[in-house]
Amino acid sequence: MGEISRRKLFGIGAAGVAAAGAGALAVGATAGEPTAELVANAAPVSAATSDAVPFYGVHQAGIVTPAQDRLHFVAFDVTTTKREELADLLQEWTAAAARMTQGREAGAFGAVGGAPEAPPDDTGEALGLPASGLTLTIGFGPTLFDDRFGLAAKKPAGLAGLPRFPGEALLPEISGGDLCIQACAHDPQVAVHAIRNLARIGFGRVSVRYSQLGFGRTSSTSRAQATPRNLMGFKDGTANLKLEDTAMLRDHLWVADGDGADWLTGGSYLVTRKIRMHIETWDRTSLTEQEAIFGRNKGEGAALGHQKEFDEIDFTRKGPDGMALIADDAHVRLAHPSNNKGARLLRRGYNFVDGSDGLGRLDAGLFFMAYQRDPRTQFVPVQMALARQDSLNEYIKHVSSGLFAVPPGVRDAGDYWGRALLEP
Incomplete structure (x- = not known):
C-alpha cells in the first residue's frame, strides 16, 4: 500500500473512531463563552487520573483542564512549503490526537496491525496504558505567517512578538517555532508517546526544533486542586485564573x-x-531573605503579614520598623494584578530538571506557560x-x-486544528 493511501486510511480510521466518542459532548455555545461545554472539556478534578479528557469542545483541552502532573x-x-501539505498534516494530527487522548493508538492500524513489511501506525510504548488524562493542545507561532503559506493577512495582532526583556539570555535554538504542541498527562510515558507519534506522523513536513519534559505542575487551574510548589520550595500561582472563574476567563x-x-475567536x-x-545559590540563602524575595512565607504560602495563603493581600501593611512588610521589589507585589492594571494570566507551568551542567550544578528550574487573551496587555507589562x-x-x-496563537477547539470529527485559518 502506498504512502498516500496509508495516510488517507489513517485519517479516516482515526476520525471514525473519534466520532463515536463525540456524541456525549454537545457543542453549540457562542465561541468565547465558557459554559457547560468548557467544563466537560476540562474534565473534573475528582476524576481518576487514568480517565480520558474529552477532545472535542468550544475550546481546546489542556488550557483550563485541571493541570496534570506531567508535560x-x-x-x-x-x-x-506547500499549504495543502500543511493542511493535510493538521488533519492527520487532529485525528491522531482524538484517538490518543481517549487511550487508543495513534493510527487506525495500531502498533501490531497493518502490513508487516511497513512500519506500524503506532510506536507501541503506551499499549495497555490508560488515557491518563492526556490532553494535546496546538499553537501557531509568528513565523508560520511568513510568505510560505499565504497566511500573512491572517496574522493576529497579538502575535507580533515579544520585546526583549532586561536580563534575559535567550538561546535561539530552544526558542520560537512555527508550531507547538503541549502534551499533558498524569503518566509521563503517555505524554511522551503522544509527542513521539505526532513527530513521526509529521516526518518530511515538520522537524522538531526543541522539546521540554516537565514534572510536578507549578500551578493549579481548578479550585479543587491544592497550590503546588516550585523547585525553590514556594507555592506558585496562588492568584492563578481557575476554570471556575467564568467571567474572568471571558x-x-x-x-x-x-x-x-x-479564526482565533x-x-x-x-x-x-x-x-x-540557580539552585545551589538559592539553597544557601537564609529563610528570611527567601521569604522577603517572594513576599510570602514558605510554609503556609500566605503573603507576609497575613495568615492564610488566599487572604486578600494588603500591600500597605508595615512592620514594627515602619517599613512595608512586602517590599517594593518582592515578586508577589510586582506580579499582582492590582499592580498591573488588573492583568491576569492562566499559568500551566512545570518544574524541570535536565541533569547537570557539567560543573556539578543542577540544570533545573521552571518551564513557564501562560495563556491569555492578549499578551501585549497581559504578559508583556507584567514580565517587564x-x-x-x-x-x-x-x-x-x-x-x-515562545509565543503562539492557540486556535479554538475542534468541534467534531469533521473539523481539525486550524481549519478556520487554512481554509477560505
Missing part, C-alpha cells in the same frame, strides 16, 4: 469577536519561558516589571521564549 512540550519548524483568557482575528495566546534557577525590579532575578535566568 512534554515540543516546538516544530514546518519544512514543507475577560482575560479567551479571544473574542472583535479582537482582530476571526474562542482561542487564546500562549507564552512559554524556560527559566533556569518583573525583569526590571524583581529581587528574584538574582537567582533565575530566562533562557528560552
Whole structure:
C-alpha cells in the first residue's frame, strides 16, 4: 500500500473512531463563552487520573483542564512549503490526537496491525496504558505567517512578538517555532508517546526544533486542586485564573469577536519561558531573605503579614520598623494584578530538571506557560516589571521564549486544528 493511501486510511480510521466518542459532548455555545461545554472539556478534578479528557469542545483541552502532573512540550519548524501539505498534516494530527487522548493508538492500524513489511501506525510504548488524562493542545507561532503559506493577512495582532526583556539570555535554538504542541498527562510515558507519534506522523513536513519534559505542575487551574510548589520550595500561582472563574476567563483568557482575528475567536495566546534557577545559590540563602524575595512565607504560602495563603493581600501593611512588610521589589507585589492594571494570566507551568551542567550544578528550574487573551496587555507589562525590579532575578535566568496563537477547539470529527485559518 502506498504512502498516500496509508495516510488517507489513517485519517479516516482515526476520525471514525473519534466520532463515536463525540456524541456525549454537545457543542453549540457562542465561541468565547465558557459554559457547560468548557467544563466537560476540562474534565473534573475528582476524576481518576487514568480517565480520558474529552477532545472535542468550544475550546481546546489542556488550557483550563485541571493541570496534570506531567508535560512534554515540543516546538516544530514546518519544512514543507506547500499549504495543502500543511493542511493535510493538521488533519492527520487532529485525528491522531482524538484517538490518543481517549487511550487508543495513534493510527487506525495500531502498533501490531497493518502490513508487516511497513512500519506500524503506532510506536507501541503506551499499549495497555490508560488515557491518563492526556490532553494535546496546538499553537501557531509568528513565523508560520511568513510568505510560505499565504497566511500573512491572517496574522493576529497579538502575535507580533515579544520585546526583549532586561536580563534575559535567550538561546535561539530552544526558542520560537512555527508550531507547538503541549502534551499533558498524569503518566509521563503517555505524554511522551503522544509527542513521539505526532513527530513521526509529521516526518518530511515538520522537524522538531526543541522539546521540554516537565514534572510536578507549578500551578493549579481548578479550585479543587491544592497550590503546588516550585523547585525553590514556594507555592506558585496562588492568584492563578481557575476554570471556575467564568467571567474572568471571558475577560482575560479567551479571544473574542472583535479582537482582530476571526479564526482565533474562542482561542487564546500562549507564552512559554524556560527559566533556569540557580539552585545551589538559592539553597544557601537564609529563610528570611527567601521569604522577603517572594513576599510570602514558605510554609503556609500566605503573603507576609497575613495568615492564610488566599487572604486578600494588603500591600500597605508595615512592620514594627515602619517599613512595608512586602517590599517594593518582592515578586508577589510586582506580579499582582492590582499592580498591573488588573492583568491576569492562566499559568500551566512545570518544574524541570535536565541533569547537570557539567560543573556539578543542577540544570533545573521552571518551564513557564501562560495563556491569555492578549499578551501585549497581559504578559508583556507584567514580565517587564518583573525583569526590571524583581529581587528574584538574582537567582533565575530566562533562557528560552515562545509565543503562539492557540486556535479554538475542534468541534467534531469533521473539523481539525486550524481549519478556520487554512481554509477560505
